[in-house]
Structure formats: structure tokens, C-alpha cells
Amino acid sequence: MTDNTADAPSGTPAGTPAETPPAPLTLLGLGAMGTALAGAWLAAGHPLTVWNRTAARAEPLAAKGAAVAATAAGAVAANRLVVVCLLDDASVEEALSGVDLTGRDVVNLVTGTPGTARDRARWVTGRGARYLDGGIMAVPPMIGVPAAGPYVFYSGSRGSFEEHRAALAVPAGTRYVGEDAGLAALYDVALLSAMYGMFAGVAHAFALVRAEAVDPVGLAPLLSSWLTAMTGSVAATAGELAAGDYTRDVVSNLAMQVAGVPTFLRTAEEQGVSAELLSPYFELMRRRLAEGSGEESLTGVIDLLRT
Template sequence: MAQNTVDTVPSNTPVTLLGLGTMGTALARAWLAAGHPVTVWNRTPARAAALAPEGATVAGTAAEAVAANTLVVVCLLDDTSVGDVLAGTDLTGRDVVNLTTSTPAQARARAEWVRARGARYLDGGIMAVPPMVGIPQAGGYVFYSGPRDVFDRHRTALAVPLATTYVGEDPGFAALHDVALLSAMYGMLAGAAHAFALIRKENIDPATLAPLLADWLTAMAPSVHQSAEHLRTGDYTTDVVSTLAMQVAGTPTFLATAEEQGVSPELLTPYFDLMRRRLAEGSGEEDLTGVIDLLLR
């Protein structure tokens, strides 16, 4: 991934922020605390007014807020909300940074929509929750994609609330990286849910399993690097320690244990089904990387 480069605008760049939900409010407070002039607007005026004592300039309309500054950050509910809010504004000459959660296709379409209105566009995928905003040691960051020169111009200001990671000129890449990482998170949480369910009826304190589970997941996480290398080279058999055939042979134990513990296997069976399908194709000496190919339509 390309990282930050030297910015070309002052670090106290004025910022317009549209949308003051929990995340938007946290972003606004981080910029204000760092000395940035911030103009805010929200559909519920009280949320914007609450930031006035902290130094924010409250705009009466979205159009007024957009007119106030070149850097316009949008953090709304969804892509439809972005279109509705920006439709009545003059975007000419503005740099629109959209931190609203969207799909890659929505981000690409929104980039075209913004460009057609005379503005430049960056898309962002926030990898943080509001309490992490403004706290560098918390580890939160934002994926950014779109024109590199626009990112470079505003990188210092954008890095105030959360660290920045630039992932490419394609405006859909930030959303794609965002959803890819979050999808992996949900897969991990699904596995953890199954693990806790297995002990739920036993005289085992979940608090004693939690550190064991966290350590195990941490130890297994580096396997993604081998998967990436296999995908890059197309050779799924290099440095394989536990083959697909071995792992498929072990799946009945997991299913039997779930049955004994009165736990539904529904979080495991889709993945096990894919493993068996890949094995049936004659790929027993591979690791689990080939399952990825089965997911492609």
C-alpha cells in the first residue's frame, strides 16, 4: 500500500463536515481540538449547535456549509443520503471526501457524480469506532482512494482524527478494502461464537476461554500471508503443513462435538462444504487457499 507523502497545504486547513452522527461528531471534535476551523451541518440542527461552544461554525444549510470551505467531508447514513444532501449544493472547485459507508460500485458512481459537478473526489473507508477517533494509540485509520494529488493535498488534515492509508486511484478501492477487512472480522466473530456456544452448557467460565481463544486466533492470523502468496503465484501446494485432505478428514469431529454439545453447526457447515467440494476436485495436497476460487462467480 502506498503511504503518506508530504502535504502541500497548511495543517490547519479549514474543514466542512456534513453529518454529525456519533462518528461525524467525533471527527468534528478531533479537528476542532487540533485547531482546524470547522464548519458543520446536520439535518438535526441540535447536533450541530452542540458543537458551537467548542468552536465550530454552524451552517444553516448544507449548501452554506459547502460554500464555506474547499475541503468538504461527508459522513452520512448511506450513499442515497450523500446524493440527497449534496444535490442542492454548488460543488464547483471543492474537494469532496466521502466517509460514508458504501459499496465499491457506489463509490465509483459517486465519484463520477461529483466530478460532473466540478469537484474532486476521495472515498474513505473508516476502520475505527468513534471512541478511537483522535487517539493515535488506539490504532484506528481510514482507507482512502481516488486521485493521489487530492489525497496528498489534504493528507495532513485528514490524518488528524484517524491515521490514513492510501490504497489507489480507483475510487472504489477504499470501500473494497473496508468491506474485505470487515468481512474477515465477521468470519472470525462467527468462529468465536461457535467456540463459546460449545462450552455454554458446561462448567467452564467463558472468561477463561477468552484469552486462550484470542491467543489462538492471533497465532493463526499470519496464515493470511501464505494464502496471499499462493494466490499470487497460483501454486497452492508450497509450504503446506496441513493439507486440505487432512483437514477435511477432521471435520466430522467438529460436527460430532457440536451435536454432543447441543450446538447448531450452521456457522461451520458452509465452509466445510466448500472444503469438501475443493477436495472432490482433486486438490487434496493444497492448503485451504483453493476455497477462495470456489467463491468466485
């Protein structure tokens, strides 16, 4: 009979598997995001090897226990899991050019396009490594702070993701979106595009009141609560797209909303504010009304954006 207690750590009940120690990994790139990632992994006890083109950036991390590699090749050789957080895709190619990637799992967290991610995946897998692309939905102060809600979209090798999920989840939550390496970048840019659209609307709103006796600090919570209330339309739009029916349960139809456009444009003119942030969307609304049904919601505008 095998003695199951022989290798049990002190204090571990017989038959209880020992806890897996934090996995070692390599991080290339110590900008603001890379440094935040490194700090989270070190705080969680992961043996970490780092490399940065400007070596001085690694000194604070070395003081916290990180091993500092003199070259990118040396850093890659140190561990199977290699996370890349450099400036851009050109920096990734420069850092890894000529480096032996055989048997490595490369996780690329550089913001790029879906096409760039697919090209980089072919470049990496062609050199004997598995590839994951990542889109970080967080800013550096959110990293390592679960309550802040940070997460990263991942796409590419499912096997690599599953094997390293625990380590990848330390600095931020993980959301795997598919084997197609370009999907993480697509999700990333889709969400950020919506964010910039919101920023445009907020900018226009503040511009309208800028010349009046309106306290922007007092207006801010009203804007925030209104935008929060309007987020319910996201699910409704998704449902209409999935069903192919843009007329179900419509409250404010396209015809009604187009009829209101002159009021927005006149108000902007009266306030001495350019309507350039809103005019393109209003023009799409008018086009959709001319081509479709006034009983639709605004969802049909999406079809006009496809080129």
C-alpha cells in the same frame, strides 16, 4: 538582497519556513462518527464548519468553536475541503443535490459498496469537484487517539488526497489505495468480512461450551491467543495466491483437514449446537478436495467463491 527575516514569526529562526496553519474544512453529518471526527479536528485547531439535519447535534461543537451552517449548501460554500459522514448514499445525494460543488474536494466517508463509490465519484466530478472515497477502519472512540490505531482507506483523486493529507490524518491515519474510487470501499468490506468470519468462529466456540461448567471469561484469553497465533496464515495464503501454488510449505493439507470435519460436526451435535456457522465452509473444503489435490492448503477454497 531579499531580507528572509521580514515575515518570520516571532521566535522563528531566520530562514525557517513558518508552520502551515491548520486548514479549514467542512463536515456534513454529526452522528457518532461525525461528532468524533469534528472533535478531533477542533482539538487540533482546524477551523471547522459543520452541518447536520438535526441542528441540535451541532450545539456542543459550536461551544467548542465550530461554525454551524444552516444548510448543507452554506456549509459546502464555506470551505474547499468538504467531508461527508452521513447515514448512507441516499443521504449524501439528498444533502448535496442542487449544491454548487465547483472547485470543491469532496471526501465521502459513508460506508458503501465499490460500485456505489464509483457512481458517486462520477456524480461529484461531473459537477466540477474532485472526489475521494473513504473507508473508516475504526469505531468512534478510536478517533483522535493514535495509540488505538485508527486509519481510513482513501481512493479517488490522488491530487486531492495529497493536498489534504495533513488534515485528513488528524482524526485517523491515512492509507491511499488507488485512483479507482471504489477501492477504499473494497478494502473496507474485505477487512470487515474477515472480521465477521472471526466473530462467527468465536460465537460457535462459546456456544460449544455454553452448557458446560466452562467459565467463558477463562476461555476468552485462550481464544484470543489462538486466533492471534493463526493470523500468520494470512500472509501464507497471500503468498500462495500470488504464486498460484497452493501446495508449497503446507503443514496441514486439505485432505487431512477434511478428514477432521466429522469430529467438529459430531461435537456440535453432542453439545446441542447448530453447525450452521461452520457448515458452509466445511462444504467448500469438501468440494475443493473433490476437484483439486489433497496436498493443497485451504487456499483453493477461495477459487470456489468466485462466481
